Amino acid sequence: MQREEKQLEAALDAIIMRVNDLKNSIAAMIFKIEHEYETLNWPTFLDNFALLSGHLTSLSKMLTHDKSPPLRNLTVLPLLLSQERDEELLRLTEQRVPAFAHDVVPDYLRSKPEPEVESKMIQLEHKAASLSFETTQKQMTAYSKVVSHVWEIVSKAREEWESEGSARGGATQTSSVTDTHTLVAAVALGKGLKMMPQGVQPGSQGMMMAPLGRPGSGGPPGQPGPGGPMNPNQQQQQMGPVGKAPSGIKTNIKAATQIHPYAR
Template structure:
């Protein structure tokens, strides 16, 4: 179990490093399209490797393990803050349900079920009509943007 967890932590740290590298590129506006595609391909590969490792027969069934908070406190915990890199300064009764949640919030789950039910009621003809209307509207928006871009270029060349 310890070896599996340390291996998972290593893979997650690799993913975290790739994400932070991508974020730095985006913040510094150094992200050209090929660079973004490479970064996303790297992230995709890393996530797939993590999922394969989780589904592996060699990995113990982590889904059957229970995480139980043993120490709740309203006081700040420097060790917890250090381990979570400043994301969780206090672990108390108000935040535990959010951090240890395994299901969607009940309101979100209800909204999702309502949207799925609404989508199930839609006939294929009505769906095709909505798709065509959306594509038409998107085309109009793109034409408007192109027009403004051309006008902006003409204004800039004064």
Template structure:
């Protein structure tokens, strides 16, 4: 009887936690979607979405601490069926994140502790921290606090500058000059403002400036002809 009551309590608690996890996942998905697709997103909108995620996580923690929720630490999760083949039901349940429940993936899916390498690094860091004296720890905390304060000052100053520039800037920025556009069109269509280029070969052959050459060239006023009489004897006539 006691085991049945405990089993029932476990099912109810797991179902409640599942609903809370669904809410957390939904809030995370909305934030990711907003970051990737919303061009008008600003810092305040991001903080609002982040606050929603924080609220869902707090609700999940309260549910875990609830008196009707069993202590999950005393339960062990063991896989009943392992297969390297694709499981469509598993794909559906995990929203296409997990396709197989195989031997090589189970240690990562059901892991409740970090990997041994990470645990060793964490232990080394804790030992190093415990080896520092109280004075050294206090000095390091003071340095970190100073760096944090200066960084916050820099962030606030940059934010105020950006907000000032944004408020003083006109709604529609002018990115073109109408006069320059008209001059460019006149140059393309009518050649206005373009200079005549002299061929390089001609400039090298004549040391006289082109303008002076054009001034010295005169068009002939008349065409002189020399017409001889038809009875004039041909020089080679026999």
């Protein structure tokens, strides 16, 4: 008897530890759902659910182990019922049960489900027993088809996601970092730009400008005629700013040798 009692105490202690682990995991999951619902994602929820499943699996293995005592053959009986506050009971139940009174005994020492739950279970058992074998097979076949269809949809979506991910990872490069740095340096610092040669005006495509004037004269005052000397200021005005890139606008400049409209 002493050996069986020691074995029972050891098994109960191990079961209590497993139950406490399961209870803490459930409390942590409920806390995350209630307080971290804005930042809670699906993988984290699945991890918590897998942790709960692991605790339940280990608890069921412990209960069905060969060395575990048959708890079904044991009965829990109340030794003392009292309406007064019990501090030790309050500590053991984590501040949930202040007194082991007549109103809490049926709930905490119940070995069968509640009457309402038990009646519903009996109705479902009778309904399942009344079905014929053919009806049961048809329902199972229909359920299997639904599950297979859902599995195909999920598998297809997974393959598409994986293919899209691999395509994004192996996409061809459409830009060059070196060319980008070269363009930025040219625009911001003028690096790599060349000055226009003297005697060529930007935008004229290599043609010399000839000022228009009256026939027989050297042009307007302050401007030399064709082939005449030019001062540095006028040359700089025609050349434009030093280091400025040539304009892309095409110009059509007429030569001064054509007939003047006011000539007689």
